[in-house]
Amino acid sequence: xxxxxxxxxxxxxxxxxxxxxxxxxxxxxxxxxxxxxxxxxxxxxxxxxxxxxxxxxxxxxxxxxxxxxxxxxxxxxxxxxxxxxxxxxxxxxxxxxxxxxxxxxxxxxxxxxxxxxxxxxxxxxxxxxxxxxxxxxxxxxxxxxxxxxxxxxxxxxxxxxxxxxxxxxxxxxxxxxxxxxxxxxxxxxxxxxxxxxxxxxxxxxxxxxxxxxxxxxxxxxxxxxxxxxxxxxxxxxxxxxxxxxxxxxxx
Numbered sequence: 001x002x003x004x005x006x007x008x009x010x011x012x013x014x015x016x017x018x019x020x021x022x023x024x025x026x027x028x029x030x031x032x033x034x035x036x037x038x039x040x041x042x043x044x045x046x047x048x049x050x051x052x053x054x055x056x057x058x059x060x061x062x063x064x065x066x067x068x069x070x071x072x073x074x075x076x077x078x079x080x081x082x083x084x085x086x087x088x089x090x091x092x093x094x095x096x097x098x099x100x101x102x103x104x105x106x107x108x109x110x111x112x113x114x115x116x117x118x119x120x121x122x123x124x125x126x127x128x129x130x131x132x133x134x135x136x137x138x139x140x141x142x143x144x145x146x147x148x149x150x151x152x153x154x155x156x157x158x159x160x161x162x163x164x165x166x167x168x169x170x171x172x173x174x175x176x177x178x179x180x181x182x183x184x185x186x187x188x189x190x191x192x193x194x195x196x197x198x199x200x201x202x203x204x205x206x207x208x209x210x211x212x213x214x215x216x217x218x219x220x221x222x223x224x225x226x227x228x229x230x231x232x233x234x235x236x237x238x239x240x241x242x243x244x245x246x247x248x249x250x251x
Contacts, residue, residue, distance in 0.1 A: 002120045002140040002162065004046045005108050007056040007096060010076035011036035015067040023204035025250050030235060037227035038201060039077075039126040040084035044226065046124065047085050049136035054092040055081060056108055062096065084227070105161075106169030113166060122149070122162035129210060129228040130198045131159065139195045147190025150181055153200040154209060165190060201228075208246050211239045 009016050017031035026034065046053045057073045069076075074093055082088050098104035105123050112118040120143040124131065128151075135151070142149045143162050151160025156176030167184040174180055185192040199209045214232055217224045231237075236251025 001118075002051045002122055002136075002143060003054055003112050003118045004049075004051040004122045004124055004136065005054045005056050005105075005112075006039070006042055006046065006124050006126050007101075007104060007108075008039050008077055008126045009035075009058060009063075010071075010073045011039065011080070012063075012067050012069065012076075015063065017202070019203045020201075020207065024207055024248050026235075026237075034201070034228070034231050035127070036080055037231045038129055038225075040080055040227045041129055041225040042124060042126045042131055043081050043091070044084050045131040045133055046136055047090070048133040049140070051122070051136055051140060052092070053090070054094060054108075054112075056094055056096045056104065058096050102169050102171060102173050105173065106166070109163050109169070110166045113163065119143075120162055120164045122160060124151075125153075125159050125200065127201050128153065128159040128198050129201055129225045130213065131225075132223075135160075135195055135198070142193045142195065145191070146193040147188070148181065148185030148192045149195060150178065150185075150192065151195045152178055152197040154197070154206065157200055159198055159200055160195060163190075204248065207237070207248055208239055211237055211248070215239075 011032045013028045013032045016035040020026050021028040021031040055077055057077050078088055081091055096104045097107045109121045112121045139149050139160055139162050143164055147164045149162040150158050153159045156178050158177045158181055161181055167188045172181055172184045182192050200206055201210050214229055238249050240247050240249050
């Protein structure tokens with residue numbers, strides 16, 4: 001069974017989704033609220049799959065002083081997970097270890113594979129609204145016959161990275177992430193496979209990509225990510241084209 005790690009920060013204003021707040025009509029508080037919605041949809045997708053869910057949270061000391069509160073990051077993320085899943089009994093929570101994203105991912109993956117004997121370990125970013133149970137399960141199936149499985153996102157990013165053996169993680173998530181991860185997998189003599197491409201939601205360009213896809217699903221009465229869709233609907237976020245230019249609007 002694959003262990004899926006979701007490294008996340010508590011959705012605090014000014015700490016997360018700063019790229020959205022700086023370049024869209026969303027305020028810093030709304031951007032943080034959207035991040036929380038994305039995180040809950042991510043843990044829902046993993047929980048509904050056949051994978052084991054592990055949430056990686058930062059220690060208090062890893063949070064900038066201006067963004068610290070009386071509530072610990074672990075407690076805050078536990079509350080969100082409990083809200084999404086109805087409890088946390090089947091979810092593992094572990095602190096992040098390492099000063100960079102590469103180090104934190106590498107430490108988690110290597111520990112689980114080598115010290116705990118996991119068959120495969122994947123890392124999923126908590127900002128992929130269209131992640132689904134079927135995608136997570138498809139990636140797990142591919143990890144049975146491939147050493148590295150990557151979920152491509154837009155602009156050269158990756159929302160999913162799964163491993164059956166550790167690779168050289170130093171700089172492995174440097175942009176563009178997709179070719180870097182693939183090359184590291186081959187450097188480790190591992191077969192590399194891919195799952196479907198999904199948009200991330202971290203910048204204004206991402207919002208322009210994602211909102212029309214969500215609204216198309218609304219119109220077609222298809223499955224939508226519960227919490228992210230609710231945010232888009234409640235805040236009236238939409239994309240319009242005026243004089244040939246795409247623009248994000250609020251109702």
